Amino acid sequence: MSTATATTHNDDAHHHGPEKGLMRWVRTTNHKDIGTLYLWFSFIMLLTGGAMAMMIRLELLAPGLQYVDPQFFNSLTTMHGLIMVFGAIMPAFVGLANWQVPMMIGAPDMALPRMNNWSFWILPFAATLLISSFFVEGGAPGSGWTMYAPLSTTYAPKSMDFVIFAIHLLGFSSIMGAINIIATITNMRAPGMRLMDMPLFVWTWLITAFLLIAVMPVLAGAVTMMLTDRNFGTSFFSAAGGGDPVMFQHIFWFFGHPEVYIMILPAFGIASQIIPTFARKPLFGYASMVYATASIAILSFVVWAHHMFLVGMPIEGQLYFMYATILISVPTGIKVFNWIATMWRGSMTFEAPMLWALSFVILFTVGGFTGLMLGVVPADIQYHDTYFVVAHFHYVLVTGALWAIIAGVYYWFPKWTGRMYDEKLAKIHFWWAVISVNVLFFPQHFLGLAGMPRRYADYSIQFTDFNVLSSIGGFAFGASFILYAYILIKGIVAGKKVEENAPWESATTLEWVIPTPAPYHSFETPPTQEQIDRASQHIHTH
Amino acid sequence: MGIQMKNTKKTLSSVNIFAKRFVSSIIAISSFLFAFNAYANFGLNTSNGYNMPRGVTEMSHQIYDLHMIIFYVCVAIGIGVFGVMGYSMYKHRKSKGSKAANFHENIKVEIIWTIIPLIILIIIAIPATKVLIEREDVSKADINIKVTGSQWKWRYEYMDSDAKGISFFSNLDKRSREQLQTSIDTGVSPSYENYLVNVDNRLIVPTGVKIRFLITASDVIHSWWVPDFGVKQDAIPGFVNATWAIIPPGKEGVYRGECAELCGKDHAYMPVVVEAVSQEEFTRWVGEFHNAKKDAQKNANKEWTEKDLMTAGEQAYGSYCAACHQATGKGIEGIFPSVVDSAMVIGDKKELAMQILNGKGAMSAFRDQLDDAQIAAVMQFLRNGFNKVGDITQPSEVKAWR
Numbered sequence: 027m028s029t030a031t032a033t034t035h036n037d038d039a040h041h042h043g044p045e046k047g048l049m050r051w052v053r054t055t056n057h058k059d060i061g062t063l064y065l066w067f068s069f070i071m072l073l074t075g076g077a078m079a080m081m082i083r084l085e086l087l088a089p090g091l092q093y094v095d096p097q098f099f100n101s102l103t104t105m106h107g108l109i110m111v112f113g114a115i116m117p118a119f120v121g122l123a124n125w126q127v128p129m130m131i132g133a134p135d136m137a138l139p140r141m142n143n144w145s146f147w148i149l150p151f152a153a154t155l156l157i158s159s160f161f162v163e164g165g166a167p168g169s170g171w172t173m174y175a176p177l178s179t180t181y182a183p184k185s186m187d188f189v190i191f192a193i194h195l196l197g198f199s200s201i202m203g204a205i206n207i208i209a210t211i212t213n214m215r216a217p218g219m220r221l222m223d224m225p226l227f228v229w230t231w232l233i234t235a236f237l238l239i240a241v242m243p244v245l246a247g248a249v250t251m252m253l254t255d256r257n258f259g260t261s262f263f264s265a266a267g268g269g270d271p272v273m274f275q276h277i278f279w280f281f282g283h284p285e286v287y288i289m290i291l292p293a294f295g296i297a298s299q300i301i302p303t304f305a306r307k308p309l310f311g312y313a314s315m316v317y318a319t320a321s322i323a324i325l326s327f328v329v330w331a332h333h334m335f336l337v338g339m340p341i342e343g344q345l346y347f348m349y350a351t352i353l354i355s356v357p358t359g360i361k362v363f364n365w366i367a368t369m370w371r372g373s374m375t376f377e378a379p380m381l382w383a384l385s386f387v388i389l390f391t392v393g394g395f396t397g398l399m400l401g402v403v404p405a406d407i408q409y410h411d412t413y414f415v416v417a418h419f420h421y422v423l424v425t426g427a428l429w430a431i432i433a434g435v436y437y438w439f440p441k442w443t444g445r446m447y448d449e450k451l452a453k454i455h456f457w458w459a460v461i462s463v464n465v466l467f468f469p470q471h472f473l474g475l476a477g478m479p480r481r482y483a484d485y486s487i488q489f490t491d492f493n494v495l496s497s498i499g500g501f502a503f504g505a506s507f508i509l510y511a512y513i514l515i516k517g518i519v520a521g522k523k524v525e526e527n528a529p530w531e532s533a534t535t536l537e538w539v540i541p542t543p544a545p546y547h548s549f550e551t552p553p554t555q556e557q558i559d560r561a562s563q564h565i566h567t568h
Numbered sequence: 569m570g571i572q573m574k575n576t577k578k579t580l581s582s583v584n585i586f587a588k589r590f591v592s593s594i595i596a597i598s599s600f601l602f603a604f605n606a607y608a609n610f611g612l613n614t615s616n617g618y619n620m621p622r623g624v625t626e627m628s629h630q631i632y633d634l635h636m637i638i639f640y641v642c643v644a645i646g647i648g649v650f651g652v653m654g655y656s657m658y659k660h661r662k663s664k665g666s667k668a669a670n671f672h673e674n675i676k677v678e679i680i681w682t683i684i685p686l687i688i689l690i691i692i693a694i695p696a697t698k699v700l701i702e703r704e705d706v707s708k709a710d711i712n713i714k715v716t717g718s719q720w721k722w723r724y725e726y727m728d729s730d731a732k733g734i735s736f737f738s739n740l741d742k743r744s745r746e747q748l749q750t751s752i753d754t755g756v757s758p759s760y761e762n763y764l765v766n767v768d769n770r771l772i773v774p775t776g777v778k779i780r781f782l783i784t785a786s787d788v789i790h791s792w793w794v795p796d797f798g799v800k801q802d803a804i805p806g807f808v809n810a811t812w813a814i815i816p817p818g819k820e821g822v823y824r825g826e827c828a829e830l831c832g833k834d835h836a837y838m839p840v841v842v843e844a845v846s847q848e849e850f851t852r853w854v855g856e857f858h859n860a861k862k863d864a865q866k867n868a869n870k871e872w873t874e875k876d877l878m879t880a881g882e883q884a885y886g887s888y889c890a891a892c893h894q895a896t897g898k899g900i901e902g903i904f905p906s907v908v909d910s911a912m913v914i915g916d917k918k919e920l921a922m923q924i925l926n927g928k929g930a931m932s933a934f935r936d937q938l939d940d941a942q943i944a945a946v947m948q949f950l951r952n953g954f955n956k957v958g959d960i961t962q963p964s965e966v967k968a969w970r
Binding site for chain 2: 092
């Protein structure tokens with residue numbers, strides 16, 4: 027009797043679709059709705075941070091100060107960094123996780139749907155608080171996204187307190203998102219799906235979520251100490267009161283280094299889904315991919331001081347951090363080799379997701395090379411705090427993390443919307459972006475080596491030519507996002523309808539066994555063992 | 569330093585100036601198109617414009633060599649990896665009729681591509697360790713120079729023998745400041761070849777001896793960088809870092825560098841300029857410096873006219889105060905207070921003098937940067953240039969308060 031009642035009740039649930047109107051988005055607990063919210067939010071933040079980057083490149087178009095004053099320039103670089111890291115890249119990956127993780131493990135939704143809603147809805151408020159710092163007396167903070175004390179404490183405008191609270195809120199959101207992802211992956215996998223059957227994207231996100239839980243509280247601690255130094259007379263970071271400004275850097279980078287892996291591990295996961303699909307061949311070295319991801323995550327906790335080789339560390343410290351840092355290139359190299367071995371003797375086609383994924387592999391590797399160079403301490407003496415560093419981290423974050431996000435969006439677009447984006451326009455978008463982004467960032471290597479420090483509002487005239495080149499590339503790259511937005515909106519509104527479950531013929535993971543577009547509630551009955559086995563082809567094709 | 573803060577809204581609403589700015593940007597673009605190879609070694613920077621300068625010291629040579637080694641290692645790996653990848657992208661495409669194989673692991677290959685990178689890393693780490701150990705050996709220095717970074721200038725103090733007691737500040741030079749102001753006012757880009765890499769007072773050092781730089785800061789973190797020496801070290805308030813350089817004899821000349829750690833508004837405007845001179849020249853300079861200082865002390869005791877004070881005050885304000893309080897005296901709301909109609913400025917003379925001498929909050933102490941005559945002159949300019957107090961401050965008064 028009670029069983030029958032339960033079934034009837036469930037049947038009701040099956041038939042209810044999304045709520046109508048605006049309240050659907052406010053009250054939603056559906057992982058797909060929340061994923062959509064995350065993705066649009068991060069796209070808006072990307073354009074906001076991008077607009078700031080355009081202003082930075084405009085000022086750097088010529089030596090002298092033509093457009094902004096240096097204080098405002100510093101605010102721009104600071105807010106560009108904070109918005110891109112916390113507003114664009116991280117929420118975009120959480121959005122992808124929300125959409126994809128439940129579908130890829132054959133689960134109906136995230137494990138904690140109400141918390142999921144809250145994790146998202148904190149973000150717009152945090153972003154508003156962050157951006158409103160521009161309108162506070164004294165302007166937005168100009169101490170860089172790294173917020174080094176005492177420039178961020180004694181010497182910062184009032185708006186720094188806004189940024190501190192915004193970071194607290196962003197931290198809450200990230201931690202809740204991470205808990206949700208861990209709970210979902212550990213508890214909600216389809217019966218019969220073992221950990222080593224999970225798609226790489228799910229694996230990389232599981233590991234990333236642990237990193238988030240471990241380090242976001244550390245950042246919260248660092249900014250809270252800043253808050254009390256600023257307002258309540260403590261001296262954590264002031265030598266005059268017995269504190270130490272370098273301690274801030276240690277705490278910040280203990281968060282900051284795992285943070286850069288938080289932004290790249292899910293990107294590895296996306297590349298590991300796309301390349302096998304378009305090479306029509308199983309991922310090479312699945313197990314070693316998982317172990318390499320885990321090793322990178324563990325190593326990321328023990329290399330933080332390579333961001334601060336010039337603060338006057340003891341030589342033993344410098345040597346240790348150099349060795350540990352360059353060691354990371356081993357598991358990272360394994361991943362690159364595995365992707366290439368996946369391509370080897372495949373049957374490749376080059377649709378937009380594949381183009382973005384392959385250029386991700388190449389350009390991320392370029393960023394990896396400069397990372398290796400930066401890890402060698404004596405050479406870092408010259409590279410440190412120059413445009414060489416700027417070039418390095420934009421190669422790993424723009425042509426690394428952002429590239430993978432764009433690749434993922436094109437890849438899963440038909441599954442999400444039930445329509446196909448315009449392939450021809452997407453190819454134009456790709457070539458436009460990949461050329462302009464290299465015109466933008468490659469000359470910055472030269473600028474840095476020739477001696478231009480980063481975070482400079484103005485420069486000596488010997489640096490003019492490469493800055494002009496970089497700015498031209500910057501404007502072209504910025505404009506490519508107008509095309510991107512057009513392609514997405516055109517695809518959603520008027521794209522060709524996709525009928526088949528798997529528009530990419532050789533895509534095997536579980537999101538491709540359900541109808542297209544993915545129904546509001548998917549996997550209300552778990553996938554069959556056969557479907558799971560086919561999805562995890564890496565194990566069962568022995 | 570007289571960077572005038574400009575009202576961004578006002579500037580942007582002026583179509584005329586915006587157009588001028590854009591024209592200057594276009595000029596910059598065409599200079600790039602037509603003169604890509606024309607620029608080379610402004611100043612004595614030994615950089616070729618796109619690679620790290622080899623520099624002039626043994627240490628900078630070692631760093632350069634290490635940089636080139638890792639660079640070529642990366643290039644070699646890159647050629648290998650991207651070569652294989654490119655071959656595969658060309659050869660293993662469906663349109664060429666490639667049929668997908670089904671292999672998905674190979675323990676032997678995976679072990680090989682774990683071991684080989686490890687060996688490469690060890691090969692890189694050995695020379696890197698050697699150079700690092702040498703760099704960290706700051707013992708047995710012949711002379712010691714204390715370098716203090718403050719917003720936005722450097723202070724140099726000589727610690728040994730004859731040169732002991734020599735101490736001065738090094739600010740961005742006047743010509744750079746003028747060209748910067750021109751670019752703000754009219755949008756015309758600076759054309760001066762040493763724009764932003766020249767200072768009023770250079771650090772003078774002898775060649776052929778081991779110079780130990782003791783680096784610290786008085787407010788926020790800075791970083792003292794001279795690329796040609798292979799020297800860069802963070803200047804941290806409350807802590808002293810040491811590094812060193814030996815400039816070989818025969819390499820006398822001017823070496824230019826910059827502040828490398830974000831230190832606030834005028835981070836880009838506090839260059840480092842070092843002039844390396846022979847031992848004899850250095851001894852002569854030390855003597856001259858001591859003599860000049862005696863002359864300056866005489867100034868403090870004489871009675872100044874109001875006019876002389878105002879002139880000297882305006883100049884000193886431009887060099888030392890305008891970076892924060894702005895050329896208009898109105899400061900920047902919320903960060904740098906206005907000196908116009910400020911109760912502090914028009915109030916008690918002694919209190920004002922004490923704040924200039926000792927600093928307060930984010931404002932640094934000017935006790936060591938300005939002599940009595942300069943402080944009196946600045947006070948005269950503050951009280952009777954920006955404000956109308958109608959009094960006179962003599963250097964002798966400042967001397968008594970100091």
